Amino acid sequence: MLDAATIRQQFPIFAHYPRLAYLDNAATTQKPKSVIDTIANFYEKGNANIHRGVYELAVRATQQYEAVRQKVAGLINAPKPETIVYTTGTTAGINLVASSFLEPRLQPGDEVVISYMEHHANLIPWQMACKRNGAKLRVIPMNKDGVLDMKAYEAMLSPRTRMLALVHVSNTLGTINPVEEMIALARQRGIPVLADGAQSIAHFPVDVQAMDADFFVFSGHKMFGPTGVGILYGKEEHLAAMPPYQFGGDMIRNVTFEDTAFAEAPQRFEAGTANIAGVIGLGAAADFLQTLDKTKVQQHLKMLALAAREALARIDGLRIIGNAENATAIVSFVLEGVHPHDVATFLAEEQIAVRAGHHCTQPIMDFFGIAGTTRASFSIYNELAEVERLAGSLRDIQKFFLF
Ligand SMILES: Cc1ncc(COP(=O)(O)O)c(C=O)c1O
Secondary structure (H helix, E strand, C coil), X not given: CCCHHHHHHCCCHHHHCCCCEEXXXXXXXXXXXXXXXXXXXXXXXXXXXXXXXXXHHHHHHHHHXXXXXXXXXXXXXXXXXXXXXXXXXXXXXXXXXXXXXXXXXXXXXXXXXXXXXXXXXXXXXXXXXXXXXXXXXXXXXXXXXXXXXHHHHHHHXXXXXXXXXXXXXXXXXXXXXXXXHHHHHHHHCCCCEEEXXXXXHHCCCCCHHHXXXXXXXXXXXXXXXXCCCEEEEECHHHHHHCXXXXXXXXXXXXXXXXXXXXXXXXXXXXXXXXXXXXXXXXXXXXXXXXHXXXXXXXXXXXXXXXXXXXXXXXXXXXXXXXXXXXXXXXXXXXXXXXXXXXXXXXXXXXXXXXXXXCCCCHHHHHHHCCCCEEEEECCCCCCHHHHHHHHHHHHHHHHHHHC
């Protein structure tokens, strides 16, 4: 079993908040000391801008920054460090692909396929690209358990489909989508695929080559790294063919008033001064993830997921939203007669941190006919006792509000 108590000790926040049951990991994870120290050390002992300077600090900062590409490539089994583009997060990666990869090839009457359970970040960029180009957004339906309809998906793929954009793990329902199978179906028809790994990256090992995704995006802050930095993995041939998304310093080979020759990928997509400390911090987060026993992490999260679902299912008047068999430790629910924000506020009093609202997935809320849910999302430092505290407090809330 994963020793969650020992892992917890590596996260300084819990020394400051010993009673904190932090169940908001789908929003952002806490940071281990190694990540915090790496960022502090960079500013204290290593700060310089990258790529241009020839003095020791600048050379070292550049080396540290570039070395993270290899670490991240190792984490997701990308074939080369050059396939790793630094972004500001999942959202930025998706926008980059929608603008730079999809839009130039989108014609009126073309189609882009997404699923019903996309985060707004993996919905709006495609919707806007479709609107601008007279293309149609098609949505893979799901059932009441929060499972995608594979037959409908397959039937939806057509010679007009230009892209599939699919969430790997739903941040609201916890559903783990069968991305390999879905990508294989798209691949047979020559349809490129972006997989949104914002949630999956910290829950189980990701292998972009086995998955055969054309693009895979995630955020540093949901995998124990800092905010404001993320990763776009792209197949080499795609990145090489894509025009830059933003223009400025650090992404060029030669500039005159008449024209500009751009740098190769990935630099071509990294205009301006990067979040250098953030990237280096993300490297420390990748190192941290690599130190964990992946099998034990999965067992632990599975255990928490099952325990939470069982404990909540025993509460009368509580409805779990999303009951996929293949789900991870993200559990959304509504408590009959109590607004999700009241649930979250009451839990906050008990030092249980959850999130209430639509979780940037309004279509899911519309599907279930609700305004929002309360969501408990777990990570490696959570323990069974926190599931029990959550269930106990939910019973107290019911007593307080309903009796
Ligand atoms: C599934 C999913 N996609 C995309 C995002 C957007 O991530 P970010 O806000 O870090 O860009 C999130 C964040 O909650 C998410 O859970």
